Amino acid sequence: xxxxxxxxxxSLVAFLSILPLLVSVQAATDPSDVGALEVIYSSLxxxxxxxxxxxxxxxxxxxxxxGISCEGPAVRAIQVSGLGLNGxxxxxxxxxxxxxxxxVSNNNIHDTIPYQLPPNLTHLNLASxxxxxxxxxxxxxxxxxxxxxxxxxxxxxxLGDIFTNLQGLSSLDLSFNNFTGDLPxxxxxxxxxxxxxxxxNQLTGHVNVLANLPLNNLNIANNHFSGWIPSEFNSIxxxxxxxxxFDNGPAPPPPPFTPPPPRRSHKNRNHTNAPRGSDSPLxxxxxxxxKKGLSTGAIVGIVVGSVLVVLCATxxxxxxxRSCSKGDKKKKNSAAGFLGPPSVITDKATNKExxxxxxxxxxxxxxxxxPPSEKTMSERVHGKNGSGKRLKAPxxxxxxxxxxxxxxxxxxxxxxxxxxxxxxxVYKAKFPNGKDLAIKKIDSAAVSLQxxxxxxxxxxxxxxxxxxxxxxxxxxxxxxxxxxxxxEYITNGTLHDMLHFSDDSNKALTWxxxxxxxxxxxxxxxxxxxxxxxxxxxxxFKSANILLDEELSPHLSDCGLAxxxxxxxxxxxxxxVGSFGYSAPEFAMSGLYTVKSDVYSFGVVMLELLTGRxxxxxxxxxxxxxxxxxxxxxxxxxxxxAKMVDLALNGMYPAKxxxxxxxxxxxxxxxxxxxxxxxxxxxxxLVRLMQRASTVKRRSSDESGFSYRMQEHxxxxxxx
Numbered sequence: 001x002x003x004x005x006x007x008x009x010x011s012l013v014a015f016l017s018i019l020p021l022l023v024s025v026q027a028a029t030d031p032s033d034v035g036a037l038e039v040i041y042s043s044l045x046x047x048x049x050x051x052x053x054x055x056x057x058x059x060x061x062x063x064x065x066x067g068i069s070c071e072g073p074a075v076r077a078i079q080v081s082g083l084g085l086n087g088x089x090x091x092x093x094x095x096x097x098x099x100x101x102x103x104v105s106n107n108n109i110h111d112t113i114p115y116q117l118p119p120n121l122t123h124l125n126l127a128s129x130x131x132x133x134x135x136x137x138x139x140x141x142x143x144x145x146x147x148x149x150x151x152x153x154x155x156x157x158x159l160g161d162i163f164t165n166l167q168g169l170s171s172l173d174l175s176f177n178n179f180t181g182d183l184p185x186x187x188x189x190x191x192x193x194x195x196x197x198x199x200x201n202q203l204t205g206h207v208n209v210l211a212n213l214p215l216n217n218l219n220i221a222n223n224h225f226s227g228w229i230p231s232e233f234n235s236i237x238x239x240x241x242x243x244x245x246f247d248n249g250p251a252p253p254p255p256p257f258t259p260p261p262p263r264r265s266h267k268n269r270n271h272t273n274a275p276r277g278s279d280s281p282l283x284x285x286x287x288x289x290x291k292k293g294l295s296t297g298a299i300v301g302i303v304v305g306s307v308l309v310v311l312c313a314t315x316x317x318x319x320x321x322r323s324c325s326k327g328d329k330k331k332k333n334s335a336a337g338f339l340g341p342p343s344v345i346t347d348k349a350t351n352k353e354x355x356x357x358x359x360x361x362x363x364x365x366x367x368x369x370x371p372p373s374e375k376t377m378s379e380r381v382h383g384k385n386g387s388g389k390r391l392k393a394p395x396x397x398x399x400x401x402x403x404x405x406x407x408x409x410x411x412x413x414x415x416x417x418x419x420x421x422x423x424x425x426v427y428k429a430k431f432p433n434g435k436d437l438a439i440k441k442i443d444s445a446a447v448s449l450q451x452x453x454x455x456x457x458x459x460x461x462x463x464x465x466x467x468x469x470x471x472x473x474x475x476x477x478x479x480x481x482x483x484x485x486x487x488e489y490i491t492n493g494t495l496h497d498m499l500h501f502s503d504d505s506n507k508a509l510t511w512x513x514x515x516x517x518x519x520x521x522x523x524x525x526x527x528x529x530x531x532x533x534x535x536x537x538x539x540x541f542k543s544a545n546i547l548l549d550e551e552l553s554p555h556l557s558d559c560g561l562a563x564x565x566x567x568x569x570x571x572x573x574x575x576x577v578g579s580f581g582y583s584a585p586e587f588a589m590s591g592l593y594t595v596k597s598d599v600y601s602f603g604v605v606m607l608e609l610l611t612g613r614x615x616x617x618x619x620x621x622x623x624x625x626x627x628x629x630x631x632x633x634x635x636x637x638x639x640x641x642a643k644m645v646d647l648a649l650n651g652m653y654p655a656k657x658x659x660x661x662x663x664x665x666x667x668x669x670x671x672x673x674x675x676x677x678x679x680x681x682x683x684x685x686l687v688r689l690m691q692r693a694s695t696v697k698r699r700s701s702d703e704s705g706f707s708y709r710m711q712e713h714x715x716x717x718x719x720x
Contacts, residue, residue, distance in 0.1 A: 029061040033075040036095040037065070039622055040078075043090035044109070049083040074098035081125070082106040089114050092618075094138075104129070105149070112136075113150070116588070120144050127173065128152040137162055137591035149173040151197065159203075160590045161186040171195040175219065178202055183209050198223065199240065220244065395456065397463035398475035402482050405429065405439055412441060419494070421544070423561060428489060436489040437474060442564070444483065455483055455564065462560035465532070469524040471547055471557040490547035490555050495605070498548060499612055499646075511653035513552050514609040515661070519686040520554040521546055525602060526679040528559060529595040536560055539593055541601035542582045542615075543608050581615025581627065585671050596673035602682070603668025607631055610661060612646030628669055635662040660689045 037060055041053045052058075052065040061070035069077035076098055085107040093102075094116035102118060103125040112133035113126065122144050131153040139145070140162035151173045158181030163169070169190055175197040182205030195217040196210070206227035207220060215236050222243035229246050233239055408429035409416045419426040424443040430436055459476045462485075466472070475486035492498070495517060498509060509517070528536040538545075539562040547555040584600035587593050604615050607627050613620075615627045624630045634640035638655075641662055645653065664685050667677050677685075 028073055029059050029070065029075065030073045030098070032095045033073075033098070034058060034060060035618065036090075036092040037068070037075065037078075039090035039092040042622055044085050044087040047083070047085055047087075049085065050080065069101075071098070077101035077103075079103045080107070085109055093118050100144075102126075112589070113155075117142065123147045125149045126153065131155060133157075134589050135160065135162065136589055138588065140165060140591065142166070143168065145169050147171045151175040151177070153177055155179060157590075158182070159184050162591070163187055164189045167191050169193055173197040174201065176200045180204070183207065185209060188212070196220075395460045395463055395476070397459060397473050398486070400475050400477045400484070400486060402477055402479045402484075405477055405484060405486075408437070409439055412439075419544075421558070423558075423564070429486075438487045438489045440485040440487065442483045442485065444481070458560060458563040459485070461563065465528075465536070465559055467524055467527045469520040469554055469556060470527065470559050471555040473560075487557065488555075490549050490557075492548040492550060492552065494544050495546040495548060495554065495608075496543035499543060499608055500614055508648040509552070509609075511649055511657070515657070515686065515690055516552065517546065517548070517554045518606055518609055518661075519683065519690060521556055521605065522602065522679055522683045522686055524554070524556040524559070525598055526683050529598065529679050535595055537562060537593060537595055538598050538601075541598050541605070543605050546605070584673065586673055594673065595679075596676045599668050599676040599679060599682070600670075600673070602679070603665050603676075604628060606661065606665045606668065610646065610658075610665065611644050612648055632666065632669060635666045657689055660685070664689075 037053070038055055038058065041047075041050060042055050044050070046053075046055060050066050052063050053060075058065070060068045060075060061073060067078055067080035067083075068075060069079070075096060077100060078096075079101060081103050082105070085104065087109060088111040089104070089109060093114050096118040097120060099118040100121060101123040102121055103123070105125045105127040107129050109126075110130040110132070113131050113136050116138050117124070117136065119138070119142060121142055123146060124142075125147070127149045128151070131150070132155065134155060134157040135150070137160060139148075140160075143165050145166055146168055148169065148171070152175070154177065155174075156178040159174070159179055161184040163184065163186040167189060170192050172190070172193060172195070176199070179198075179201040180203065183203065187209045190213055193213050194215060196213070196215055197217070197219045199219045199221040201223050203220075203223040203225060205225065207225050208227070208230055210218065210220075211230035211232040217238040218233070218236050219238075219240040221240045225241075225244040225246060227247060229241065233241070406412065408431050409427040412425075412427055416427040416429070417425055418428050418438070424441045427439045427441065428436060429439045455478055456476075459473070459478075462473045463476075471490060472488045473485060474488055477484040477486070498507065502508065525538065525541070528538060536559065538556070538559060540558055541556075545557045547557055549555065582601040582604045584593075584597040587597050604627065607613075608615065611627065611631060613627050617625055617627070631644060634644060638659065641658065642655075645651075645658065664682060667675075668682065670676050
């Protein structure tokens with residue numbers, strides 16, 4: 001019996017001795033969460049207040065870091081309020097995919113709110129810090145958000161339309177900041193919002209967008225709101241509206257025969273506790289003397305108005321018939337601008353003058369206009385009843401059947417797959433005539449294709465893009481709910497693969513080749529921005545969309561595809577994550593994307609060409625993971641610049657050429673879009689750089705990098 005008891009005790013002691021190890025194993029934190037927390041800790045200047053936190057090699061869940069709550073290996077909450085923290089929140093918050101609560105309120109954290117916040121948050125509290133800038137656009141995709149508080153900061157600018165998808169949000173506090181402009185229309189989507197604090201900002205305009213929200217608490221005091229106070233505010237239990245410029249009294253009643261706005265539901269409210277009664281001076285009771293029915297004066301007014309409407313309509317019909325008769329006698333010979341409606345450019349002389357102004361010093365591009373036989377997008381044909389039906393421009397690309405593309409790609413087999421992007425997969429297709437083409441099979445879930453005409457119109461415009469540095473759209477397919485694009489097949493892969501995944505040292509890009517690629521892609525963007533009418537914004541410019549042929553000439557792909565995704569901004573959490581390293585600050589902050597955003601992305605690609613590094617690389621040390629943040633401060637330091645150059649170049653580059661290349665990058669990646677140069681100036685600077693570099697004696701193997709033929713207008717000594 002004693003032996004059994006001794007054996008039992010020894011077993012218990014052994015179990016208890018290994019229990020901490022078992023707990024430690026179970027508590028091991030997800031590496032992605034660990035990396036994000038380590039970046040936060042370093043960005044906050046490694047404060048002592050965060051006991052247990054480490055810069056490297058820590059286990060937040062297993063070691064019980066201060067303010068960290070976990071569920072298994074996943075970090076679920078960060079609650080470090082009121083600890084006097086100073087610094088920034090870093091740039092890896094989006095890696096915290098399981099995080100539900102982020103509370104860093106009542107500290108001294110500064111700089112802008114990170115562009116990418118944890119996507120699945122339910123509670124976000126950044127109140128009482130020193131955050132500046134605006135609300136990041138990534139908030140628009142945080143559909144699980146219930147509570148958000150960014151009050152008592154230095155946030156500014158107008159509120160973006162970022163609230164459409166936040167139907168679950170119940171409490172929103174934007175008070176005590178410097179927000180300006182009108183309230184966004186997306187506020188009307190906040191169907192569960194019960195508390196809204198907007199006091200002490202610089203907001204303007206009316207507040208009608210708040211009228212039908214199920215609010216219990218609303219404070220809009222000390223702004224610059226104007227107009228009438230919505231009568232629906234009368235049912236809000238806790239309302240503060242002082243310090244604005246509202247008109248006296250409630251909003252006027254709607255005009256006769258106008259259906260009233262939908263009434264708000266207040267099922268969950270206790271109106272007996274309302275601080276103001278129905279006889280509040282803000283909301284006087286409706287007059288009891290309004291009679292039912294119509295008065296004699298109203299009836300006379302209706303009759304007179306009806307007669308006037310009939311007379312006006314008759315006169316308009318007569319005028320239109322005369323105009324059409326005159327128009328049929330004239331020969332129509334006006335030409336529409338490229339990708340632009342004739343209503344903008346109808347006169348040949350005007351069209352020619354505008355083209356000359358936009359082309360500037362761009363190399364001549366052929367086939368800018370549609371063939372003379374083409375009907376323009378805005379020409380109309382009249383039926384017997386005179387009604388107009390819009391004719392689409394003929395599509396110059398070849399129409400393929402799904403069956404033919406299936407045969408050419410072996411039913412879109414894995415063996416034919418050559419790439420995959422945010423819009424779908426790309427396959428190499430072999431046709432019976434021996435020609436190879438690239439087929440982009442568009443994922444219907446990734447684009448907006450509500451109407452077939454939208455796809456065909458985009459295809460028509462893409463097929464008319466003609467430039468030696470743009471991948472040509474050869475054909476399309478729109479059958480059985482499938483949407484496919486057929487491009488010329490570029491043999492040498494993408495610039496991204498060439499820079500980052502090439503194991504063959506013989507295929508390493510020389511300096512001359514890199515400058516050539518930069519110039520060619522700059523010309524492509526210049527064509528899209530400054531030659532096409534209207535301008536075409538690429539929206540997804542990155543090295544993976546630059547294809548290289550056998551001579552290492554670049555061909556920019558996916559040009560015009562932004563037309564298929566009009567709601568690209570709201571997909572930042574999914575579609576744009578892979579391109580985040582290329583995204584300009586204004587896109588991440590406000591969702592706005594312009595030609596200057598393309599210029600920023602071009603600067604990032606130039607950084608890739610210079611350094612051989614990826615825009616975002618989590619495998620590197622923390623301070624070097626973001627290419628732009630790491631490289632930008634060193635672009636004007638000659639010694640540091642030399643150390644940044646891609647080692648694959650083996651030092652074979654002209655020093656002055658390298659410095660000028662860095663100067664162009666610095667201008668392109670400026671945070672403020674208005675200070676970035678237009679692409680025509682970038683082209684001129686690269687031409688000048690290429691001319692000077694070509695005078696340096698190089699090895700014969702490098703000469704092929706300057707096979708690009710320059711035009712006469714490019715020989716001038718250009719300054720930048």
